[in-house]
Amino acid sequence: MTKPLPNSLRNLPDQHGRFGDFGGRFVAETLMPLILELETAYGKARNDPEFFDEFQYYLKHYVGRPSPLWLAERLTRKLGGAKVYFKRDELNHTGAHKINNCIGQILLAKRMGKSRIIAETGAGQHGVATATVAALFGLPCVIYMGSVDVERQQPNVFRMKLLGADVRPVSSGAATLKDAMNEALRDWVTNVHDTFYIIGTAAGPHPYPAMVRDFQSVIGTEAREQIIAAEGRLPDIAIAAVGGGSNAIGLFHPFLDDPVHLIGVEAAGHGLDSGQHAASLSRGRPGVLHGNKTYLLQDADGQIMEAHSISAGLDYPGIGPEHAYLHDIGRVQYVAVTDNQALEAFQLCCRTEGIIPALEPSHALAHVIKIAPELSDNKVILMNMCGRGDKDIFTVAKYLGEKL
Amino acid sequence: MSRIAATFARLKQEGRAGLIPFVEAFDPDRATSLALLTGMADHGADIIEIGMPFTDPMADGPSIQRAGRRALRAGATVAGILGLVREFRATYDAVPLVLMGYLNPILSYGADRFAVDAAAAGVDGIIIVDMPPEESDFLIPSLMRNKIDLIRLVAPTTNDARLPSVLKNCSGFVYYVSITGITGTRTASAEELARDIPRIRAVTNLPIAVGFGVRSPGQAAVVARYADAAVVASALIDRMAEGLNQAGHAPQSTINAVLADVSALASGVRKARL
The missing domain is CATH 3.40.50.1100 (Rossmann fold)
Structure with a gap:
């Protein structure tokens, strides 16, 4: 007889990307097939010891963990x-901590054969981390940043530029982080075939919240x-x-x-x-x-x-x-x-x-x-x-x- | 028969495709929207799509983003938009109205309450951009109960394996997002439409409308050769935006200019199959 597994809080999300009533994948149809493709690719990578070893290698020797x-x-x-x-x-x-997640996601992007990286950033920490891994792996990188944030975070904007990223100020809405995320989603919906979107926080459509959490x-x-x-x-x-x-x-x-x-x-x-x-x-x-x-x-x-x-x-x-x-x-x-x-x-x-x-x-x-x-x-x-x-x-x- | 079904049946009889112009509700104010809705109905619109403004319209290009901001500044709310629909319906009973928007304002209003109130106001169909089939089970029963068509988006990325699940519970018509991208940017070519539309026809008998990037009467005519209706949004919004006065209002001449475009688009789709 098998004993039922203890009720762990660490098994979420469910197959629909839900944490209780929260999470899910509320995206436009154009992105839905990509989200599903990403979920499959991440599911495979997650159970692949080689992917884990690679992730650990970069965390130790590049990030300094x-x-x-x-x-x-x-x-x-x-x-x-x-x-x-x-x-x-x-x-x-x-x-x-942002770099932990960026290493994980860019390794996944590479596995999926994606050739272009995009990201949103608020303060610029996730933008810098993304620009860093994009430089490390030799991939072109576009960072969306609210124009208000561009103004108040000039040093990080310059860092991203030094790292070779194309920083695009977003002036729609309030021109801060949420608008940068809207613009990154618009880019993704336009460049579905070659682009990997590295989301910086444990939010967004499934599998991002689970994936970012796992890497962090x-x-x-x-x-x-x-x-x-x-x-x-x-x-x-x-x-x-x-x-x-x-x-x-x-x-x-x-x-x-x-x-x-x-x-x-x-x-x-x-x-x-x-x-x-x-x-x-x-x-x-x-x-x-x-x-x-x-x-x-x-x-x-x-x-x-x-x-x-x-x-x-x-x-x-x-x-x-x-x-x-x-x-x-x-x-x-x-x-x-x-x-x-x-x-x-x-x-x-x-x-x-x-x-x-x-x-x-x-x-x-x-x-x-x-x-x-x-x-x-x-x-x-x-x-x-x-x-x-x-x-x-x-x-x-x-x-x-x-x-x- | 629903207004949408009746409209497509009539179009079929007339042997032509339909025109679906778009109005962002309350852009730049309620009076302009009402004038555009009634004017469009008089100038050859077969169905009218009404945009429900949202602060974060992730699938929309700059034109609709700006229109949404103007509309929110003018006080657009879900209740206000349903009131606008009710007023239009008082004089125009035949032209179907389809609301297009994002999920959060609807959730905030209350999904069931929304379906009841929208139907009572005279709404015929709804398109919710950020509600894919995987996330729509909670809303379908109340839409069905209230006889509101759930119009699904199909995209170029929607592969054949996925199509049936996307079209399940879809009614009224299918909205084909003809390009990968945001609204009002690139236009799909005749070759692309000739390739893509039959793929959808193979799995559904529902009429197919094409949107995203249809701007001119010529482009509408190209769409009309392959699909059952053409949706035109950003081009009409741009026409109005360029004619706003200093106070941000639309003078009669601007409304007339938009309606002249609608007439030209209507004759574009009418000539397509002659």
Whole structure:
């Protein structure tokens, strides 16, 4: 007799790309056959040890994995409560977790015989990571970026150009990340035969949310082993910032069946009740955008609203469908942190740990700063330091009233 | 018989293809849309397609994107668009109306409530761009109950293996997206249509309309040789957009210019098979 498998939260999505009611593949018919082709190709690659070995090879020798687990001792002492560890994905090549996913997707693109790469980017981190892997594999690459973001992220625009990418400013809509994604989808629908679309977050039509999660799960898999080696046990809390949610799902997924309290931190911008935030779980409701059903910031008539966050990487009116599901079933707690709280955490991290964090993980850190002092010193918090802050110094300088 | 079926039956009798002009609802305001709907019905439109604006129209080119933004600024809502349909229906009973839009505003309105209210307003069919067959089961029963045709998109990428599942539950007509791309850009050639349309005919008896990139009376005539109807959208929107005044409104002369285009397109499709 076979015993039924335990009910794992790690088996999703189902065959329709659903995480409970969320996810799916809401795309125009022109793209539907491509999505299905991608699903088949990814399904094969996923079960192919050769693909896995290749992925691991690039992660180790090109990205620089495994990334270290760092006990933030001075911060821990300063907060006077739980022990705080950083999973240091900011030390990856290109400075953030985004490259993990880009390596995986470009290897898949190569397998599928695609000869042209496109991507969307907000802050430019995913754009830089995509331009990087496109250069590495010698493929032409077009990056769509909202013209507002092009203006406020000039250094990353220049990086992408140095890497050989064709950066195309998008001026439709609000000219930010969601509009860049619309434009990338328009490009894909036009160039269906040779183009591979590297989506940067764990959202979009199936199989993207699952695929991006799988590639990013290297974060949680490593961190789980490292924390057990360091502490002899699992952490009490694992915490990460959530925009689309790729770094968070990458950290959380290997812990989903463990007795670990998981916390996702959304961007509350100027405040959850200010109307200027990016907290789609805290203040949005379910709907369909960019190929998936998920929580969205939308008005009473189902029109998508603009998100706001000081962190361009969290500045998106939706969230990956797996997070929507984990939120609804209560497996992950989602909280929100304002621009100001994130900026304070940013500065504290610089001075106590000698690490200039990106504004995205500064949101997670702000929540750590809030909860660690309330916990006893035998508790362990694991936080994903998913990016470094070099890209953010201009934004922070402006906030501090300094001219660079 | 539904208005759409009756229209295609009449077209068959007349031995010609139909013209389906497009109006983005509330672009640039409600009054203009109503004037265009009634004017098109008087100037040779066989069916009228009404665009429902959405903030993120992923399948649309620049013309319809801009039209959608103007319409949203003018206060377009799902309820408002159904009100527009109701007002048109008060005087025009025969011309079928097909709504085309994206799923989220419909979900937000409530799928069942939408089907009931749309039917009551006088809507005959619906095209939902980002709702492929794989994701449409939830909506089909209420559309059927309310006798609204679900018009499916077929694309050049829809292969033969996939066609039957796409056409299952499709009614009214099939909308052939004649190019891989966004609306209002490239035009499919006669050779492409001669190759693609029979592929669809082989698996369905439904009429086939061709859209995406049909702009001129000449192009409409080419489409009319192979298909049962031609959809023209971006070219008409462009005509109106270039005639908007400083306040962003469409003067009568601009509405007349759009309607003159509709007349020319109508005679284009009428001459095609003579």
